[in-house]
Amino acid sequence: MRTVEAQLRRVLDAAVRPAPIRVDISAAQGLLCAEEVVADRALPGFDQAAVDGFAVRSVDVLAAADEPVELPVVGEVAVGSRQAHRLQPGQAVRVATGAPLPTLADAVAPHDHTDAADDPASRATGHRARLTVKTPVPSAAWVRRVGEDVAPGDVAVRRGAAVGPAQVGLLAAVGRTKVLVHPRPRVSVLAVGDELVDLDRTPGTGQVVDVNSYALAAAASDAGAEVVRLGIASTEPAALREAVASALARSEIVVIAGGVGGRLGEDVQDTLAQLGPVDISRVAMHPGSVQGFGRLGAEEVPTFLLPANPVSALVAFEVLVRPLIRLTLGKQDLHRREVTAALLSPVSSPPGRRSYVRGRLLRDRATGEYLAQPLGSSGSHLLSSLAEANALIVVDEDTTEIGMDAPVRVSFLAPRS
Numbered sequence: 001m002r003t004v005e006a007q008l009r010r011v012l013d014a015a016v017r018p019a020p021i022r023v024d025i026s027a028a029q030g031l032l033c034a035e036e037v038v039a040d041r042a043l044p045g046f047d048q049a050a051v052d053g054f055a056v057r058s059v060d061v062l063a064a065a066d067e068p069v070e071l072p073v074v075g076e077v078a079v080g081s082r083q084a085h086r087l088q089p090g091q092a093v094r095v096a097t098g099a100p101l102p103t104l105a106d107a108v109a110p111h112d113h114t115d116a117a118d119d120p121a122s123r124a125t126g127h128r129a130r131l132t133v134k135t136p137v138p139s140a141a142w143v144r145r146v147g148e149d150v151a152p153g154d155v156a157v158r159r160g161a162a163v164g165p166a167q168v169g170l171l172a173a174v175g176r177t178k179v180l181v182h183p184r185p186r187v188s189v190l191a192v193g194d195e196l197v198d199l200d201r202t203p204g205t206g207q208v209v210d211v212n213s214y215a216l217a218a219a220a221s222d223a224g225a226e227v228v229r230l231g232i233a234s235t236e237p238a239a240l241r242e243a244v245a246s247a248l249a250r251s252e253i254v255v256i257a258g259g260v261g262g263r264l265g266e267d268v269q270d271t272l273a274q275l276g277p278v279d280i281s282r283v284a285m286h287p288g289s290v291q292g293f294g295r296l297g298a299e300e301v302p303t304f305l306l307p308a309n310p311v312s313a314l315v316a317f318e319v320l321v322r323p324l325i326r327l328t329l330g331k332q333d334l335h336r337r338e339v340t341a342a343l344l345s346p347v348s349s350p351p352g353r354r355s356y357v358r359g360r361l362l363r364d365r366a367t368g369e370y371l372a373q374p375l376g377s378s379g380s381h382l383l384s385s386l387a388e389a390n391a392l393i394v395v396d397e398d399t400t401e402i403g404m405d406a407p408v409r410v411s412f413l414a415p416r417s
Contacts, residue, residue: 001282003397004319004354007293011320012334014295014302015327016252018185022178025171028163030224031181032330037157039174042147049077049095050142054114054131055105056092058139068115069133077102092131101143108142109133150174160330185328187220188247189213190230192240192258192268193308198232211310211383212257219317220255223325235264237271244275248297252328255321258308260290268305272296278305284397286353288316310383315356318392318413338394341370341410347402349395361391361410372410389413 020034049055054073061069076094077085085102087093092109093102101108111117115132150156156174157167163181171179191213197203198210210232217229228250233243247254259268260280269292272278278294292305304321306313323334341361349355362371372393376385394409395402402408 001284001289001352004283004285007281007283008320008323011293011302011324012327014293014300015324016185016299016301017328017330018183018252020180021183022180023183025163025168025176025179028171028179028181029165029168031163031183033157033159033161033163033167033179034182034330035180036155036159037171037174037176037179039150039154039156040152041175042152043150043170043173044144044146044148047101047146048144049097049099049101049108050144051108051110052097053095053108053110053142054092054116054133055087055095055102056107056109056133056137057087057089057104058107058137058141060090061107061109061133061136064133064136071131071133073129073131075102092133106139106143107137109135109137110142113137182330184224184226185252185325186228186250187217187225187253187255187325188228188230188251189217189220189255190233190243190247190257192233192235192256192264194235194264196232196258212306212308212313215310215314216255216257216306216317219314219322220253220325223322224329224331225253225325235267237267240268240271241274244272244303245297248275248299248301248303251301253321253324254296254301254303255306255317256304257306257313260292260305260307272303272305276300276303278303280305283316284353285316285319286350286355287312288319289353291316291320293320311358311386314386315392318411319356335411337412339370339410339412340407341372341393343393343402343404343406343408344371344373346404347374347393347395347408349400349402351400352397354397355393355395356411357393357395358385358389359391359393359410360389361412370410372408 063069071092074091077099079096079098087102087104113135156170191210195208196210197207203209213229213231217227220227233240259265269278276294276296278292280292282289288307294303296303306316326334347357358375360373360375375389390413392411394411
């Protein structure tokens, strides 16, 4: 029986990473930058006021440390003004936050440093002929200097950085409309099984609704992939081969649910063998022990054969497929966050297998300690308990019983923050 670590190494070694692509910055959210974005313009592009107040020469108001300094107000500069203003010695100009600073002004006196703070009407309208500065302001005070944020030649967004809202904003600020990124891997998901019917049909005796293609497609999307759900594939060999070959041609990863056991499994495996070697093995995990993996097609696309049972399929996906998607995305951290929690009720595990027990992760408000409540029984068919779970309690291979209050390793199922 292969260990989980050994199986995961085989999977990650098969990663097929798509070439970087250039996209509009609005489409880059959540992806990794694949280039060093060097700014060719300054940010800010001009000296500007950081607060509402009055642009002054700092040397003209130094004496305000001893007694107030009175200055004439010779104009006003609004946000977006393109008119040149020149400040003469001993003058002040009213400025709004973000407005360009007049020539020769090197500081801004906020309203609270002046008698404007005592005159609400004047402060609201801006109409005043003279200003009394009660507190000195040093050079560069309340001023955003040109290039203070980003100077020409600076790296605005680094290669390998995750593109989030701040990065998108910075790309826009330095004038970039497009950026080179590592694209989302394309994942095709299909299900096989003579017992399967789609959602638009009522299952009869011996039939079940195709849960897997929907659930696994959602899991792949949650992991960050671009997903194509192909639904139920025919088990007729030629049709199945054509469906899988088509998926291989447009995907970096293919996930097939079903076809790992029984007579149908043998037929599916024989068909897939025409596209490349598929290794069906037992992995030392529960649920989802029996599974298949291979590199199929001319591009040796990583292809998974997961159990037909939806819970087993989703747990196997979480443990093995999700890390591959994150690696293909270029992520450094391939796994969900893990914490240690106190067990609220006992759990058992098959000997020699790593169990992933569905659980509810809680937090003790008084102590901050994590608590883990196992959900339902250990039956791998209980999809409802997985839907209720927000975590998986991990029980190592050499452990068969864990008692109440014992510390356990718990993996989050909620999306990573």
